[in-house]
Amino acid sequence: MSIDVNERIVSDFVKNKIELVTTVPCKQLATTIEKIDENKDIYHIPSNKEDEGMGICAGAFMGGKRSAIIMQNTAIGVTINTLATLTQYYRIPLPMLISYRGELGEPVACQVEMALHTKALLKQMNIPTYHFHNESDVEELDKILQYTFMCNKPVAILTDATFWKGY
C-alpha cells in the first residue's frame, strides 16, 4: 500500500510540536499546503516572500512555538542573507520543506537553472540537507525534524518530482 505522503508530513510536523507553518506556494506542494491549512494543531500563515516567512518563524520560535517553512528551491536564492544573519546567527531551528524543482520530470526549462545551484548553495551555507527521491524517504522526516530542534539550525528537506510522482 502506498504511503500518503502529505498525511505523513503533516502528522510528523504535529508529532514534533510544530505549531506554526509559513508557506510560499509551489504547484508541487499544493496538497501539502492544503493539508497544513486544514490541520487544527497548526497555525498556517502564508508569506509573501520567503525571507519574510523566516522572520515570522524566528519570532514564533522566540515566542515559544516551533515553526517550519514550506517553499520552492528558488527561495534559496532569496533567503541567503536571512539564513546567515538571522536563522544561523541567532541559532534558530528551522525545518525547510522544499520542492526541488528542475530535477528529472521537470517540464519548465527555467526551473533547471536554480536546481543546478540548489545543493551547492546549501552546502556553501553549511545547511544540513536531505533529498527525498523515493516515496519511502519520507520515513526519515520524523528523525530529521528531531535533529533540527536538537541542533538549532536551519535544515533543508528537498523533495523532487520523482518523490511526488510527477507534476
Next chain:
Amino acid sequence: MIRSEIIKSLIPVISDHFVVCNIGLPSQELHMMDDQSTNFYMLGTMGLSSSIGLGVALAQKQTVISIDGDGSVLTNLGTLPTIANNVTDNFILLIIDNGSYGSTGDQPTYAGQKTSLTAVALACGCENVIECQAEEAAEVMQKAIDSKKMTIIVCKSESGNIPVPVITMDPVIIRHRFMTELTKRNT
C-alpha cells in the same frame, strides 16, 4: 525631532514591554539608552523587524512592539498584508518614518516623497493605522498599548543621527535573555 529623540521619549512607555528593534542605528540607540532583556536587537537582515515581532506576538500573550523604519518597511513591503490578515491584538508596529535610510547615510526613501506608508498600510487591510508626529509618539504608543488592539503607528520625523556605539553583544545572548524573560512573564 529625530529618531533617537523619539526612542528616548518612548522609553518610559515601552521599557516594560517586549521590543523587537530594527537593524542598525535604531537598535544601537535603544541599546545605548535602555538596554535590557526585553529588547531583541536585530544585528542583520534589514526589513524583518515587523515579521519577527509578528511571529513573537502570534506565539504568546505578552505585548510585542516592533520598532521599524520607513526604509525597512519598504524593503519588506509584503509584511503589511501579512500583518493585516493575521490580526493579533498584542502586536504594535511602530514605523519611524523619517523619509530616509538613516543607518546608511540618510539617503532619501520613497516614503519621504510620493509614497504614504499610512495609505499603504490601510490599503493592505490594516485596521488601526495611526499617523502621528514625532512629538506625539509616546502618547500614541501608550494609547495603542492600552487599547489592546493590533495597531500600526506611522510616526513622521526629521532625519538625522547621533553617534552611537555598535552592539557587541553575542546574538545568542540577545535571543536567550529575550526568550528567558518572555517565558518568565508568561508563566
